[in-house]
Amino acid sequence: MSGNLHSLTAHEIRKMMDSGSVAAPAVLDAVLRRIGHIDGKVKATVLVNKARAAESAASSKPGRLSGIPVLIKDNICVKDELTTCGSRILDGFKPPYDATVVRKLNDEGAVLIGKANMDEFAFGSSCETSCYGPTRNPWDLGRIPGGSSGGSAAAVAADETICAIGSDTGGSIRQPAALCGVVGLKPTYGRVSRYGLIAFASSLDQIGPITKDVEDSALLLSVIAGHDEMDSTSVDIPVPDYAKSLKKDVKGLRIGVPKEYFVKGIDPQVEQAVRSAIGVLKDLGAVVTDIGLPHTGYAVSTYYIIGPAEASSNLARFDGVQYGFRATDAKDMIDMYVQTRSKGFGKEAKRRILLGTYCLSSGYYDAYYLKALKVRTKIREDFDRAFASCDCIVTPTSPTPAFRIGEKTGDPLAMYLSDVYTIPANLAGLPGISVPCGFSSDGLPIGLQILAKAFDEETMFRAAYSFEQSTGHHKKRPTI
Amino acid sequence: MTGHEPRATKYETVIGLEVHLQLKTGTKVFCGCSTKFGQRPNSQTCPVCLGLPGSLPVLNGEAFHSAVKVALALNCTVQSMIKFDRKNYYYPDLPKNFQISQYDMPLSYDGFVDIFSEADKARKRIRIKRVHLEEDAGKLIHAPEDNCSFVDYNRTGMPLLEIVTEPDIGTPQEAYDYLTRLKAILEYLRVSDCDMEKGSLRCDANISVRRSGEKKLGTKVELKNMNTFKGVKVGLEYETKRQVSLVEDAQVIRQETRLWDADKAITSSMRTKEEAMDYRYFPEPDLVPFTVDTAVIDRIRASLPELPEAKANRFMKDFGLSEYDANVITGQLELADYFEACAARYDNRKTIANWIMGDITAYLNTADLSIHDMKVTPDGLIGLLKMIDSGKISGKMAKEVMVEAIGTGDAPADIVAKKGLAQISDSARLEEVVRAVIARNVKSASDYKGGKKAALAHLVGQVMKETKGAANPAMVNDILKKNLGE
Numbered sequence: 001m002s003g004n005l006h007s008l009t010a011h012e013i014r015k016m017m018d019s020g021s022v023a024a025p026a027v028l029d030a031v032l033r034r035i036g037h038i039d040g041k042v043k044a045t046v047l048v049n050k051a052r053a054a055e056s057a058a059s060s061k062p063g064r065l066s067g068i069p070v071l072i073k074d075n076i077c078v079k080d081e082l083t084t085c086g087s088r089i090l091d092g093f094k095p096p097y098d099a100t101v102v103r104k105l106n107d108e109g110a111v112l113i114g115k116a117n118m119d120e121f122a123f124g125s126s127c128e129t130s131c132y133g134p135t136r137n138p139w140d141l142g143r144i145p146g147g148s149s150g151g152s153a154a155a156v157a158a159d160e161t162i163c164a165i166g167s168d169t170g171g172s173i174r175q176p177a178a179l180c181g182v183v184g185l186k187p188t189y190g191r192v193s194r195y196g197l198i199a200f201a202s203s204l205d206q207i208g209p210i211t212k213d214v215e216d217s218a219l220l221l222s223v224i225a226g227h228d229e230m231d232s233t234s235v236d237i238p239v240p241d242y243a244k245s246l247k248k249d250v251k252g253l254r255i256g257v258p259k260e261y262f263v264k265g266i267d268p269q270v271e272q273a274v275r276s277a278i279g280v281l282k283d284l285g286a287v288v289t290d291i292g293l294p295h296t297g298y299a300v301s302t303y304y305i306i307g308p309a310e311a312s313s314n315l316a317r318f319d320g321v322q323y324g325f326r327a328t329d330a331k332d333m334i335d336m337y338v339q340t341r342s343k344g345f346g347k348e349a350k351r352r353i354l355l356g357t358y359c360l361s362s363g364y365y366d367a368y369y370l371k372a373l374k375v376r377t378k379i380r381e382d383f384d385r386a387f388a389s390c391d392c393i394v395t396p397t398s399p400t401p402a403f404r405i406g407e408k409t410g411d412p413l414a415m416y417l418s419d420v421y422t423i424p425a426n427l428a429g430l431p432g433i434s435v436p437c438g439f440s441s442d443g444l445p446i447g448l449q450i451l452a453k454a455f456d457e458e459t460m461f462r463a464a465y466s467f468e469q470s471t472g473h474h475k476k477r478p479t480i
Numbered sequence: 481m482t483g484h485e486p487r488a489t490k491y492e493t494v495i496g497l498e499v500h501l502q503l504k505t506g507t508k509v510f511c512g513c514s515t516k517f518g519q520r521p522n523s524q525t526c527p528v529c530l531g532l533p534g535s536l537p538v539l540n541g542e543a544f545h546s547a548v549k550v551a552l553a554l555n556c557t558v559q560s561m562i563k564f565d566r567k568n569y570y571y572p573d574l575p576k577n578f579q580i581s582q583y584d585m586p587l588s589y590d591g592f593v594d595i596f597s598e599a600d601k602a603r604k605r606i607r608i609k610r611v612h613l614e615e616d617a618g619k620l621i622h623a624p625e626d627n628c629s630f631v632d633y634n635r636t637g638m639p640l641l642e643i644v645t646e647p648d649i650g651t652p653q654e655a656y657d658y659l660t661r662l663k664a665i666l667e668y669l670r671v672s673d674c675d676m677e678k679g680s681l682r683c684d685a686n687i688s689v690r691r692s693g694e695k696k697l698g699t700k701v702e703l704k705n706m707n708t709f710k711g712v713k714v715g716l717e718y719e720t721k722r723q724v725s726l727v728e729d730a731q732v733i734r735q736e737t738r739l740w741d742a743d744k745a746i747t748s749s750m751r752t753k754e755e756a757m758d759y760r761y762f763p764e765p766d767l768v769p770f771t772v773d774t775a776v777i778d779r780i781r782a783s784l785p786e787l788p789e790a791k792a793n794r795f796m797k798d799f800g801l802s803e804y805d806a807n808v809i810t811g812q813l814e815l816a817d818y819f820e821a822c823a824a825r826y827d828n829r830k831t832i833a834n835w836i837m838g839d840i841t842a843y844l845n846t847a848d849l850s851i852h853d854m855k856v857t858p859d860g861l862i863g864l865l866k867m868i869d870s871g872k873i874s875g876k877m878a879k880e881v882m883v884e885a886i887g888t889g890d891a892p893a894d895i896v897a898k899k900g901l902a903q904i905s906d907s908a909r910l911e912e913v914v915r916a917v918i919a920r921n922v923k924s925a926s927d928y929k930g931g932k933k934a935a936l937a938h939l940v941g942q943v944m945k946e947t948k949g950a951a952n953p954a955m956v957n958d959i960l961k962k963n964l965g966e
Contacts, residue, residue: 077534090533097527099534198533202765231536232767310765313566316577317531321631333629337570360568360760369762 024067089344099196117151171422178447312356
């Protein structure tokens, strides 16, 4: 059994550890061997701290995640560990503190093995904009894993870790999870503390787990969710035991299918896989109804105003003064800013900083930012209306399966559209999960997205778990 | 405004003031760091106030509470929804390169402060446009010898209140009077040290001039870098003069920010309007807007202490002080408290007021001390006044004793005793001395008896000499006259 410990889920390993048939160091060893064996090809990790992980595994600290290896996206602060957001501008930055999520994982005995690759500052849907170079899709090394949490998703898909933590601003957990054939969850905005998550867009960012199945997703969310007095946007609502919502029962569950999500741009194979998934849920007893989310068409443009606007301000602090990269040959203070930021940021980061700065500038604020906020309200109201007649909403996660590396890097708009189905949930602050629902003719994974009402992750888990258990797509693993 | 009095009739000055006030809270406005002044550089910092990646602000309830107190004391309306905004600009003392502030929805608005203009001996209302809460920046320390600059982030994240007036201030003196009154109110609230030297109170001004009777405002100039209340007044006086002479010479006044140079006593351009920054304000997404319960506001309102104006009115009513005296005494909380403690022990309040506003204030001013440094307790002062009343010492002696008491901190009664200053009012003892003096000065005594009234002065002088000046002069006169047969 120990030969493929790395391919197990957290709940399977926990069961074995509880019965004494395996110990934490053996699991860590299996995972580290797997990384050593294939990460040269996948390039999912940017840092593996074997010594720290070994110490943590040996301590066998009790807890719900005792001994479970977890990979952390590189935009989440781990004390004294390199945290760079995949950007040269954070070169050498080691935070003096743990993100709240990291503290909670440590408190429950998780074994943090290292950092996962990502698009620079989470700006991207392909994991190609990282200063460390692109991560590959384990199902086809010539393709992208999705992004921005591409490293986290690829590592879970390739069994380089048992589970991973990502962040989702416009689909950055769900889209790579879909493209890598794993489960990715974006919790309700405010469900998980953002303290220690290096902000991209503060009003949209949310940390969530990427796992091999829905049960692990529920387990990890139970650990990381909850109010944090260090984050004013985290909400003080009790955290339910999400494991209890894992029922194979969707009888009478009202599932809404928005017609706006099945229009031009969707790959026919994706549409087919999602339609048949809806059929599965229907066969299981769910009541499927057509719903309308009329402002869906404005979501991407709204997102590309609000996201960059907040990012332009959030990223202002990377100036070379206190930490990270600083240009050495600057003439004066202004020149230090200019050179540091010109050399430290990549192309996509600069594009979004410029976009955001423009949108917030005097004379443009009302036409862009303020209008975007109003549209955001409209999108939120769409969902409020829809949820009056359904319990959850089912859509494709991504319009296409994984595309080729380099295919969309020259066309930012085409790249931005790959998040067309995931962005609305961020704008509305709703929880969403992507679960594997089939494969393209090329053998590439396809994801089904399930959205629920704010703070109703339980209904979302119930639908996701029922679907997953009756299909088994999640059990299929790539051969590398 | 001595320099341009003749012009004062032709021109009017329009001034608005912006005061930045550091609130005295235990911890910083968005993190738990200490706010203690004068600590080792960067010793009072954490990931939040250093703006480290991933850190988030959380509003300090005490800072909010103090801000509301000030808002209510300045008669402002408190916003029902509290919201923060980001003000974006680059400077190394600002670790996030944005300041968390309030833009379109200040914490409070539409208030007023009534000033009592000493010059005009009249009241005037200065409207408050807004009071908002924000975070302070750090401090740059330049080391030209090393060709570099250092940043001290201890001040970063200290709670700051920005208090902005409408352009209701008509003269530099009024600006001074407004600041004095504002400071008094803030002191009464005990929310700030109000120390311009330590930077806990800073003041910028907007100033323009126009011909009297003109409705349109002149081009305004922002004036910065005035480090004392006096500096504000003098700087505004200079700027008024400069602007008036530009108008007189038919030159254009540029809209700009100018710096006051106290040493050279001039203002000079810092930046023009064209160079003004676009701060790209937008709502702070890391702080959730919250509504303020009116019950909370009412509770804070009810907890406000008696403010200077109310205290002045009470002093007029209860202690019979004149409006002028009441205003001066209530202008400083410690002065008012001192007066009130004295008034509880002594009925002649006018005498107390005269002493406090006269000799005591004069001495403190000369020695560059404040009432805070006053070492004579109310009991000490009242004891002294009672000694005058009972004739134990003279008023002149009392003043000398007071000066010494303030200087040394010794109790006035001890000084009187130690120096043997107590006035001799014992008639038997004075009778003795008088008889002895008459016996030794037979000529003067007979001169007096012979009608040379001036001879009495010599005899009085001899008695005073004999008693080292301690004899009660009135009694000496009486007893001498009696013994000389009158």
